[in-house]
Amino acid sequence: MKKIISLMALSGLMASGSAMAWESQDGAWSTSGSVALSSEYVWRGVTQSDSEPAISGSFDLGHTSGFYAGVWASSIDFDGASDASTEIDYYAGFSSDIGDSGFSYDVGALYYDYPGASDEDLDFTEVYGFLSYSFLTAGVAYTIDADFDDLEDSLYYSLDAGYDVGQVNLSAGVGYYDYDSGDDYTNYYVAAATELAGFGFELKYTDTNDEGEDLFGDAADDTVIFTISKSL
Numbered sequence: 001m002k003k004i005i006s007l008m009a010l011s012g013l014m015a016s017g018s019a020m021a022w023e024s025q026d027g028a029w030s031t032s033g034s035v036a037l038s039s040e041y042v043w044r045g046v047t048q049s050d051s052e053p054a055i056s057g058s059f060d061l062g063h064t065s066g067f068y069a070g071v072w073a074s075s076i077d078f079d080g081a082s083d084a085s086t087e088i089d090y091y092a093g094f095s096s097d098i099g100d101s102g103f104s105y106d107v108g109a110l111y112y113d114y115p116g117a118s119d120e121d122l123d124f125t126e127v128y129g130f131l132s133y134s135f136l137t138a139g140v141a142y143t144i145d146a147d148f149d150d151l152e153d154s155l156y157y158s159l160d161a162g163y164d165v166g167q168v169n170l171s172a173g174v175g176y177y178d179y180d181s182g183d184d185y186t187n188y189y190v191a192a193a194t195e196l197a198g199f200g201f202e203l204k205y206t207d208t209n210d211e212g213e214d215l216f217g218d219a220a221d222d223t224v225i226f227t228i229s230k231s232l
Contacts, residue, residue: 020059020232033059036200036229041074044156044175045187045208047219048087050077066096068108076114079219084117093128106130110141121147126156135163143180153180169193185212185220200229 020033034057040047041054048054060070069092076087093108107129114122124146130139141156160173174188191204207222 028064030062031060032062033057033232034229035232036227038225038227040223040225041076042206042223042225044177045185045189045206045212045220046216047221047223048074048076048078050079051221051223052077066094068093068095082114082117082122084114084122086115088113088115102133104132106132123147124151135161137161150179150181150183154178167194183211183215185209185215187212187220198230200227200231202227202229 023030036056041049054075056074058072062068073088091110095106097104109127111125126141128141137160139158143154146152155178158175162171172190178184186209189206193202204225208220212220
């Protein structure tokens with residue numbers, strides 16, 4: 001039943017979102033949107049949807065200077081640990097090339113909002129920075145505000161690689177979460193993505209090391225995720 005409801009919601013969003021793409025007359029400002037249906041929502045190696053399908057969508061505003069802002073939302077299920085059923089992320093930042101060096105950067109802030117979380121305040125804020133060169137991107141995110149002590153002042157380091165082979169984008173990445181409490185774990189993934197008939201398709205395998213399983217139990221089990229998406 002959850003899968004049927006998610007498919008119906010996805011169809012409705014696709015039908016109603018055709019006007020999301022916009023560009024100002026001088027071409028300086030533009031908007032875009034997307035919607036996606038995934039077999040599971042996994043964040044940094046840990047399921048956020050209790051191993052069930054999740055529907056998500058985004059809306060973004062960008063400027064030719066490199067400034068951007070947007071919102072992304074997804075259905076979630078913490079298996080009774082919280083009443084929250086939706087995650088809404090608000091973000092803003094700046095990205096640009098570094099001269100003719102071949103390097104580019106992206107810096108910004110992201111606020112994770114979990115409306116309806118009556119048992120505890122799950123919301124938190126990160127500041128982040130990424131540096132890219134060719135097919136490699138290195139990043140770090142720092143938690144500057146969280147209402148639960150284990151996450152406050154924590155750091156997440158990531159290294160990702162992506163390469164196009166014909167019409168298929170192959171990617172892989174590894175992340176290391178260093179909690180201020182002293183706990184830590186590593187997650188990693190490999191994925192393949194392509195576009196067909198205006199839709200995006202991605203198949204991803206993700207897992208954590210033993211420390212991740214010790215911290216999160218079955219929520220950190222390895223899994224294969226299939227996602228279908230549509231730009232609007």
